[in-house]
Amino acid sequence: MKRGHKWLAALGVVVLLAGAAWVAALRYLPSDEELAQRASAELETALGVKVRVGALHWRLFPSPAVVMEDAATDQPQPILIKKLTAYPDLFALLQRRIKIDRADLDGATVPQLSLRGLGKGGEAKESSGEELPLARFVFRDVTWITRRGIPAVYEGDVDFDPGWRPRRAELRRPGAKDPTQLTLARNGQDDRWAVRIQVGGGTAHGDVQLDTRAGGRLHLEGKLQPKDIEVESMMSAFNRRSPIGGRVSGDTTLTxxxxxxxELAQSLHTQTLFSMGKSTLLRFDLDKAVRTAGKEHDGQTPLESITGRLDTQNTPQGMVVTYTGVKAASGSLTASGEAKIANRRIEGEFAVDLVDGIVGVPLTVSGPLDDVKFSVPSGAIAGAVVGTAVLPGVGTAIGARIGATLGKIFSPGPAAPASAPSRAARPAPPAKTR
Incomplete structure (x- = not known):
């Protein structure tokens, strides 16, 4: 037999063997109907809510896969999956084991509030030994909707090690003004990852570590170093409006x-010591607010520097943001104070010093973020002026404080909500002499 004929014969045998293997495999593989029933039952058991699956079928070409389309949870704000393609390990499947080489998610909507309605069974379970139920997960066009209804589209991919440990992961925000992405890389087999973040034209690199403590409880801790991040660009990347423009650097710890x-995500706490050079309060004229007792504040405030500490605390009800030890300076004023933001409301108090002799004027900030109120006690500025006339320098501070106190006594405002910063924690206005 000629060599060419031998190759053709060999190829024919391979094709026949492959075809026979597929016929045998298909006899043991579940039908589309069985797959749909099994998927719905498994998802309902795992998630604790009913799941509607629009279509589920086998696809043999260009490679064997199971395709799920138009799936949705039965919730007021359903989690929607447009298309999920899973590429199973066929040999594992023939042994009645589920092992996925790769899963591709193309299009999904995930409302944050709907995750609270899912049972703990939805959490990924530890795999035993060297078993790897899913090796690679790729996702595109996934819309995350915050509890306040703000959408943001993400894409990325994850390569898993046994135990659902990411060996490498990347998360991206397509369409952002500046490159916005997070990359994780595992350090060998340790539960430690190098973190690389690009956002707002700057970086926030560092590392995180995961420990398993008594009773299987997880503890996460890490450090990041934000560097030269343009705050306005960073906020706009996540469809939020920033109150300040400028570049920030600092040191962040997270636990x-x-x-x-x-539960780790819900309890995440960060502490950042930050500093900014030349920057701008974009929609607030601090000088005007003080001089008009808070009645007018439209405009901008150029700042030479601003420093402070930013704490964020995730809770089941949302994130609580606290600013403490804030100090800002410009050519015309200095200010110090603190503020707290929770449930989209802000409560804060600052002491503002102006260079023309008005010292320690208290500025109160309160209300919902889309309708913030600013107020200065009506007697504060008048008291400062009198103090300057009687005793220049220190008299200005005394007069401002007396005027502020009298203003609060004779024009009391509504009781401060529980989330307002405590009076004991408020910084004392700086004393100055002229």
Missing amino acids: ANGDTVG
Whole structure:
């Protein structure tokens, strides 16, 4: 037999063997109907809510896969999956084991509030030994909707090690003005990852570590170093409006505790010591607000520097943001104080010093973020002026404080909500002499 004929014969045998293998495999593989029933039952058991699956079928070409389309949870704000394609390990499947080489998610909507309605069974379970239920996960066009209804589209991919440990992961915000992405890289087999973040034209690199403590409770801790991040660009990348423009740098520590990955996310706490050079309060004229007792504040405030500490605390009800030790300076004023933001409301108090002799004037900030109120006690500025006339320098501070106190006594405002910063924690206005 000629060599060409031998190759053709060999190829024919391979094709026949492959075809026979596929016929045998298809006899043992579940039908589309069985797959749909099994998927709905498994998802409902795992998530604790009913799941509607629009279509589920096998696809043999260009490679064997299971395709799920138009799936949705039965919730007021459903989690929607447009298309999920899973490429199973066929040999594992023939042994009645589920092992996915790769899963591709193309299009999904995930409302944050809907995750609270899912049972703990939805959390990824630890795999035993060297078993790897899913090796690679790729996602595109996934819309995350915050509890306040703000959408943001993400894409990325994750390569898993056994135990659902990411070996490498990347998360991106397509369409952002500046490159916006997070990359994780595992350090060998340790539960430690190098973190690389690009956002707002700057970086926030560092590392995180995961420990398993008594009773299987998880503890996450890490450090990041924000560097030259343009705040306005960073906020706009996540469809939020920034109150300030400028570049920020600092040091961040983060911690979290929980029995599951979801609980870790809900308990995440960060502390950042930050500093900014030349910057601008974009929609607030601090000088005007003080001089008009808070009645007018439209405009901008150029700042030479601003420093302070920013704390964020995730809770089941949302994030609580606290600013303490804030100090800002410009050519015309200095200010110091603190503020707290929770449930989209702000409560804060600052002491403002102006260079023309008005010292320690208290400025109160309060109300919902889309309708913030600014107020200065009506007697504060008048008291400062009198103090300057009687005793220049220190008399200005005394007069401002007396005027502020009298203004509060004779024109009391509504009781401060529980979330307002405590009076004991407020910084004392700086004393100055002229």
